[in-house]
Amino acid sequence: MEYIIVAAAATILVFLVQSSLDGHVARRALRVLLLAFVARLVIHVLVMRSLLPYGGDNYTYEHRALEIVAYWKREGFQFVTSDQIPALYSVAVPCNIFALIMYVCGGPALLACTSVIALMACALCIVMYRFARVIGADERSSFRLLVLMAFMPAFLLHTSDTFKDGFNVFLVVSCLALATSNVQRFDIRKVLLLAPLLWALWNVRPYMVFMCGLPLVLGFVGARRALPFCTLALLAGVLASLAFFPGAAPNAAVETMQEQLELGQSEAVRLANAETGSGVVFDDGGNPWSAFAPKLVYTVLSPFPWMGGSVVLQLAKIETLVWYYLLFCAARGTRRLWVQDRRVLMLLLLFIVPCTIVYATTMSNIGLIFRQRMPIVMIVSLLSAVAWTRTPQRPGQAPSGPLTPPAARPTGAAPAVGP
Template sequence: MEIVVVIAVLAALVFLVHANLTEKTARRVLPVLLIAFALRLVVHLTLERGAAIGYGGDNVWYELKAIDIAEQWRREGVHGGLTPGDSGSLSAVGVACQVFAFIVLICGGPAPLACTAVVALIACMLCVVMYRFALLVGADDRGAFKLLVVTAFMPGFLLHTSDTYKDGFNAFLVVASLGIGVSLVRRFDLFRLLLLGPMLWLLWYVRPYMVFMCVLPLLVGVTGLKRMLSLRTLFLATAGLTAMLFVSGAVLNSAPAESMLAQLDQGQSAGARRSNSGSGSGVVFEDGGDPWSALGGKLLYTLFSPFPWTDGSTSLQLGKIDSLIWYVVLVYAVSGARLVWRRRPSTLLILLLFIVPGTIAYATTMANIGLIFRQRMPIVMAVSLLAAVAWTRRPRDTGPSARPGRPETTGGRPSPVPRT
């Protein structure tokens, strides 16, 4: 039954690619994604479950949690939605665990290959989202396709979407949500706005703190900053939204905000950072116990580690390949950011409002290269969107004169959010 599920997931990939891209683009994109899909299954069988690199741990925990949930569903019937209200081993379920539980229920027992196929499907669809998002930001078909290929085979992303990790779910929901924010700047659409609610709700049950990292850029998009093109106006609008979110007592005293602050306090606590720095890839900073001290060094590690000279495990050495690709992407992103700023500053602002605060927040919890290597994945993808603009031979006009609702290239539709 597990093989049947894998085949069904593969068929779903073919359908979704054709449903979300033009026929011409789908013919070029599909072979790339089929290779990316198959490669993830191979990595799963040889490296992840073959113990060739000795990496992971939480992926197995998610699978065991899914088996527990499936057993409960067999006894009581499928129920409960995504709200964790059970006791014992089911007290902290989430989107990934329940998706895996559904696969386990279908297969009648543990099904790591089938679960990995679902994760691989999400990874491939994220590549489609990145392609369409890049078109929206201002890249042409060539730049967007190059970004799709880089995303599909980025070693870190490949590794963490080749088993039952939840990083693929997280990256997909974050990037798609930001894509909606940028599309709302270009043209307000009630359906896309309403779609944000379920997506952020799902994201809450994947990585709750990521919801708060997305809130400010999304608010900028929803408020329609496409008419606010001056630097002064953009700055004042952002400052006003920030004050409304983080100074308002009503917001800070709300249950979601308290949950966010609790998560931040936990990640910044001396105990958590000491525990994270205890492994082979741990890093200790001379900050006197203050998570906001030595911020420069922490930002350096957050953005650029593992460095070429860093010693560590086999997986850490493989991570250096990812870092080298990331360095190249970052150089192109700087060039792309200049182009986007000239043509569509509000789009750049939305991306920066996610990239900058998110990087700083991660830096305050920095204590382990392997952990931060995974956490920064959505930030890497947001930055790489700007690189796609630099890879464009002739940047597309995404300004007010562009005709909304029609693709300026034959590469795809303007909305970055796939229809499923």
Template sequence: MEYFLVVFMAAFLVFVTYTGLGVRQANRLLPVLLLAFLTRLVVHVLVMRPRIIEYGGDNRTYLARAGEIATYWRQSGFRFVTGDQIAAIHSMEVPCNLFAVVVYLCDGPATLACTAVVATLACLLCIVMYRFAQLIGASERAAFRLFVVVAFLPALLVHTSDTFKDGINAFLVVTCLWLVASNVKRFDVRKLLLMVPLLWTLWHVRPYMVFMCALPLVVGLSPMERKLSVRSVVVSTLLLVPLVVLLARMDGGASLTMLQEQLELGQSESVRRANAGGGSGVLFEDGGDAWSALAPKLLYTLLAPFPWTPGSLTLQFGKVDTFIWYYLLYNALRGARRLWARDRTLLFVLVLFIVPGTIAYATTMANIGLIFRQRMPIMLIVSLLAALAWSATDPRERFRSALPRRAPDPVPPPQPAATPGTAR
């Protein structure tokens, strides 16, 4: 049954690719997708399962909890299990229930089939990134280049080659922001309806990521002008206030309470010292205040591990991903200038996710390995701007921009109206 599920997920990936893209684009992207899918399975079997690199731990936790859910289903019937039934799965219900379906069908752990599910979501994420890059104005060639980079990005590859939830989180976040940006281009209520289950799922994967998507969502819903102005920024910010109040009243303030608790827990000195206990831990001279020493924390959040940082083999491997990230970040600054001139509202949508998210992570910064995983959604959104910079060097794009613009057809002068008695 396990191998059948692996083949089924590969067939599902082919079906979605041809359904969501045109035949020409699907024929171009599918070989890369299948290679990316197969690579993740190979990495799982040859690297992750025999633990050649000592990394992770939560991946095995999710699989163990999935086994508990499968046992619960056999005893009490099939339903979505939450923290009310099994307290240990609080705030990670979706990954555990998703893997539990595989465990239930295979009547055992079935790590390869679970990895196939995560690998499929990673490949779907690549498709969303490809469409997202084209949406903000990247050329097809630059979008495909970004598609290949994301498909084999080392950090994403490792975290989607086992039962981690980071790939699931990245897929949900990027898809939500893609729908927001698409609504900025052309409003469609169906996109908003599609965001409801996505945000609900994200809430049960990483709850705080829903709030990180809230500001871009408000911008996508607000009637902002194409050219960003100070007034539009103020209006969008003010629109967020009644939305937050409404959400707080709908659930009795439980969502905001959870956000505050998670932020305070992540920023607490005890948790940060505990996270810094590993081999890649970092402590800052901030006097116990999470908001102090913010500049070096931001530096570590964005750029760690540095080339000179000593550490384990896993950390050294992480530097490969970091060098790619430096390249993407440099090109993203160039791409942001192009998007500023072309569509400031879209740039505002991206920045409203990148900047607050980076600052929030910086206040909890205590471990290079942890922040290496957490910044993946930010890294993916930033890489979209890099695709715009690559478009500027696309020969076909430069050729199209060099073409002289066709002059508008001359408007004929209005003819005098005929007066009565003049017609013969």
């Protein structure tokens, strides 16, 4: 059964590529993404679980998934949250998906779980291609971005086993892609599609919902063709929920975010994270906002080429060199997008800047930040794709996002598919 799930994941990938991209692009992308899919399975078998055992979180989520399977056998099939198993706090979606695969296969089935993660990683590459086209990158640059993201070392490593990072970056980029598409052409269906994505993101990495908050608001209120009635209706609904249910979900969500931020910034947690081989201790007197400049440098630019450490840390330097190149290109892309569409640029920066600042205040481990900044790397790389573009076009001239009606798409545009 495990191999059937792997084959099914590969088949779904073929369908996604063929239905999401133009014919000639689809043919090229299919070869790349099938290679990326197989590479993740090979790395899982030969590296992650054999030559170079890596991680900790992946083993934890595997164990929690098995706990869910045991719970289902006792209580019946249902979506299990931290109310039933407290250890599932903030990781309910990945663990339930892994548990479903294990339940169907009758055992751990780690290869099948990895195939689903690999499918999600390849789907994200498709989203990145379409996202780049939306903000004005040409076909050549967007495809170059797709290939690069498919094999970025951090992304490749953390989507080759049962980590939750693949879920996190997929959901974050998909939400921002919908928001950006809405700036170009408003569609209420895109707003509605955000609801399940944000719910899933809340059950993967809750604080990232707030990191996406400002870009999502700008994507809604800054839309060129937003209907006034829809705007007023949705704003009225939000205000009504705050007025009539002041102690309900919104306040609870904010409290959860504050608790997570305080926990991540606490001196005890930062010192505990710094005890590992790639830990870093800053002379900040216990204040997470002190020594902010060096923390920011480490957050954005580490691991540095001269640093020693584990084998994984040395391999991470390969991505770091690529990351430096992407940052250089992103600066050029920012200048170009400033001229082409400042609203789109502002939407991207409203994610990149606050997210980087928050991570800098919790910085204490290079290996951890190497994983955490993956969404930032993805969004910055979109600006690089704009810089690579040889024939600049008006942002939104390409397919404008997941749920664009066929009649509204420009002639010859690819059929739109949700992330």
